[in-house]
Amino acid sequence: SQQGEEDPQALSIQEGENATMNCSYKTSINNLQWYRQNSGRGLVHLILIRSNEREKHSGRLRVTLDTSKKSSSLLITASRAADTASYFCATAWANSGNTPLVFGKGTRLSVIA
Amino acid sequence: DARVTQTPRDKVTEMGQEVTMRCQPILGHNTVFWYRQTMMQGLELLAYFRNRAPLDDSGMPKDRFSAEMPDATLATLKIQPSEPRDSAVYFCASGLGDTQYFGPGTRLTVL
Numbered sequence: 576s577q578q579g580e581e582d583p584q585a586l587s588i589q590e591g592e593n594a595t596m597n598c599s600y601k602t603s604i605n606n607l608q609w610y611r612q613n614s615g616r617g618l619v620h621l622i623l624i625r626s627n628e629r630e631k632h633s634g635r636l637r638v639t640l641d642t643s644k645k646s647s648s649l650l651i652t653a654s655r656a657a658d659t660a661s662y663f664c665a666t667a668w669a670n671s672g673n674t675p676l677v678f679g680k681g682t683r684l685s686v687i688a
Numbered sequence: 689d690a691r692v693t694q695t696p697r698d699k700v701t702e703m704g705q706e707v708t709m710r711c712q713p714i715l716g717h718n719t720v721f722w723y724r725q726t727m728m729q730g731l732e733l734l735a736y737f738r739n740r741a742p743l744d745d746s747g748m749p750k751d752r753f754s755a756e757m758p759d760a761t762l763a764t765l766k767i768q769p770s771e772p773r774d775s776a777v778y779f780c781a782s783g784l785g786d787t788q789y790f791g792p793g794t795r796l797t798v799l
């Protein structure tokens with residue numbers, strides 16, 4: 576399975592601190608995506624990074640990808656209480672577009688005000 | 689904002705009953721996915737369609753689950769008969785490029 580695995584499983588930080596979540600996967604990928612899920616709700620797409628990219632930014636989010644290590648990290652800077660959610664990495668199969676995503680188990684982030 | 693919609697949002701039923709979940713993908717999206725989320729297994733793909741044609745349903749128990757797209761604005765997932773182990777949140781997602789847009793999910797409880 577090329578299922579991604581997030582690390583840590585749970586993370587608790589104070590508002591204003593940075594949060595870093597890591598993801599490892601097993602096989603070649605076309606792209607890697609990060610999604611957020613608030614409790615009891617659907618997943619919201621955050622950012623996509625392609626296999627030929629190493630770093631990408633979106634607002635307070637920074638994603639890195641190391642294909643040699645088959646790993647990615649998501650950094651949320653200056654966290655807010657509203658960032659409290661579960662964060663999932665998802666990988667798409669190599670050489671294919673718009674294919675199913677394989678999700679990790681997620682990191683539960685708690686931001687304490 | 690265009691959104692994926694799913695009905696019902698919650699469903700409680702008894703073992704053996706038929707369950708039908710519906711999804712309206714975002715207009716213009718050509719790919720529709722059904723995922724299931726449980727605490728134990730996380731998010732798993734059940735089936736997906738492109739241009740209404742089923743491409744992969746290997747994640748579904750074939751004897752009880754069926755997925756269809758009667759038209760471009762409706763995808764359905766049926767379970768017959770339902771079992772307690774089917775209790776989960778079922779998500780529909782649609783997409784045109786690499787990004788997938790998820791609906792709010794149907795929380796199914798089979799007693």
